[in-house]
Amino acid sequence: MKIEISEDVVWREFGGEVLMLDLASQHYFGLTGSGSEMWQLIAEHGSSDSVIDCMLAKYEVDPANLRADFEKLVDELAAKGMLRVTRDV
Amino acid sequence: MSLILDEHREYLIDPARVSAFERAISEVVRPGDVVLDLGSGTGILGLFALKAGASRVYAIDGSGLTQLAREIFAANGFGDRAVCIKGLSTRVDLPEKVNVIVGDLIGRFGIDGGLVEYYADARHRMAQPDVRTVPSRVDLIVAPVEAPQVWAEVDFWRKSPAGFNFDRAYKIAVNTGHPVKYRPDQILGKPELVAGIDVTSDSVKILEGEVASIVRRSGTMHGIAGWFEATMSPSVTMSNSPLREDVINRRAVFFPIDRPTAVHAGDSVRVKMWISPPDTLVNWRVEVADRDGTVREKFSHSTFAGMLICPEDLAKSRPNYVPELTAWGKARRSVVNLCDGKRTIAEIEREVYALHHDLFASLSEASVFVHEVMVPYGAPG
Numbered sequence: 001m002k003i004e005i006s007e008d009v010v011w012r013e014f015g016g017e018v019l020m021l022d023l024a025s026q027h028y029f030g031l032t033g034s035g036s037e038m039w040q041l042i043a044e045h046g047s048s049d050s051v052i053d054c055m056l057a058k059y060e061v062d063p064a065n066l067r068a069d070f071e072k073l074v075d076e077l078a079a080k081g082m083l084r085v086t087r088d089v
Numbered sequence: 090m091s092l093i094l095d096e097h098r099e100y101l102i103d104p105a106r107v108s109a110f111e112r113a114i115s116e117v118v119r120p121g122d123v124v125l126d127l128g129s130g131t132g133i134l135g136l137f138a139l140k141a142g143a144s145r146v147y148a149i150d151g152s153g154l155t156q157l158a159r160e161i162f163a164a165n166g167f168g169d170r171a172v173c174i175k176g177l178s179t180r181v182d183l184p185e186k187v188n189v190i191v192g193d194l195i196g197r198f199g200i201d202g203g204l205v206e207y208y209a210d211a212r213h214r215m216a217q218p219d220v221r222t223v224p225s226r227v228d229l230i231v232a233p234v235e236a237p238q239v240w241a242e243v244d245f246w247r248k249s250p251a252g253f254n255f256d257r258a259y260k261i262a263v264n265t266g267h268p269v270k271y272r273p274d275q276i277l278g279k280p281e282l283v284a285g286i287d288v289t290s291d292s293v294k295i296l297e298g299e300v301a302s303i304v305r306r307s308g309t310m311h312g313i314a315g316w317f318e319a320t321m322s323p324s325v326t327m328s329n330s331p332l333r334e335d336v337i338n339r340r341a342v343f344f345p346i347d348r349p350t351a352v353h354a355g356d357s358v359r360v361k362m363w364i365s366p367p368d369t370l371v372n373w374r375v376e377v378a379d380r381d382g383t384v385r386e387k388f389s390h391s392t393f394a395g396m397l398i399c400p401e402d403l404a405k406s407r408p409n410y411v412p413e414l415t416a417w418g419k420a421r422r423s424v425v426n427l428c429d430g431k432r433t434i435a436e437i438e439r440e441v442y443a444l445h446h447d448l449f450a451s452l453s454e455a456s457v458f459v460h461e462v463m464v465p466y467g468a469p470g
Binding site for chain 2: 007010011012014015017019021023026030
């Protein structure tokens, strides 16, 4: 799954937190903890497999749970228009 | 030396600015008009309005210049026609509706001096429906610029100053608009109007624009220059454009890009800007394309990434934050609660000192603290 951050989103990381501004809605959003890490990995790698591989290399967690959590986050952010998702066919 | 007074001296010794305002005000103000001067400073714009025949000027300023302005109006024979009010204009009410609003809240790029917010509020609350304004319109102009000196100041943070890693400060600097005075030859491409503010009707809103500037001479682009062109009256304009001979003495803005980029005559520099005036938030996206349209460089920057934000401050804005007052907050609450319309300020100072003696080394220190609260919030005595 290819994931891109929308052009309408500006964001920054500080203190382990990600703060985002959606220019389209003019709303601010914040991500902390694993959500913050996932966002930064999306920005860096742009694919779900890469993000999950990086997270699994760092944390001893159940891969199925991690993937479910990640996809939930991606779905929520995509629904807000902050991520563009291209699913593999 | 008073820095505020010095700033206003700078305004008055700028012939282009003084002349533009004098000519515009004499053209816009009609005999008998009631005029509002927003951010009046020493009162110079109000003096022009009175000279043009205004029956009354309301001069509002939040700084300590209010009394000086009163004295200057009186010294020039206008003491009975000028009403000087100390405060933030958005919190001031006038006894009558004005015909004209004047002010210099344009800043360096049209959106950084409070122009949109303060004029919109004044028009809605303090003005006649057919109010005239000086300025009436402000256009925001951008152009690719060669600016090695200010670029070096941005890049400074990546050069390990004092032998330490300051790279994080670079991220702030490269996402910030920097005040710069340009020479005309530094402007590499055709200036383009990226957004405009109609001061007579616009309310606070997002400004957006996308323009392509054609490069006129080859060079190294370090960023985007931004300045304003203000329509002051039907026949008077005022600008801090480096390309104008009658440029006012005010710096323009430099919006950096992440890498200095070689550009050639005929290249196209596309600039997309998104601006939120109330928080002076500016996003600038820049694409450099060859003559054939092939994009070879892309940059994206935002003052959002250039803000100095602390997580401890941000945490206090979260909806689930449950605030509690610090000892200083409690002392401030005491001051507010003691203002009951009966106690004198001396009594309040003594009571605050007694209630919070652990915070103040003396009654005098408590008095200063009480004064700090009373200056912005105490009703006139």
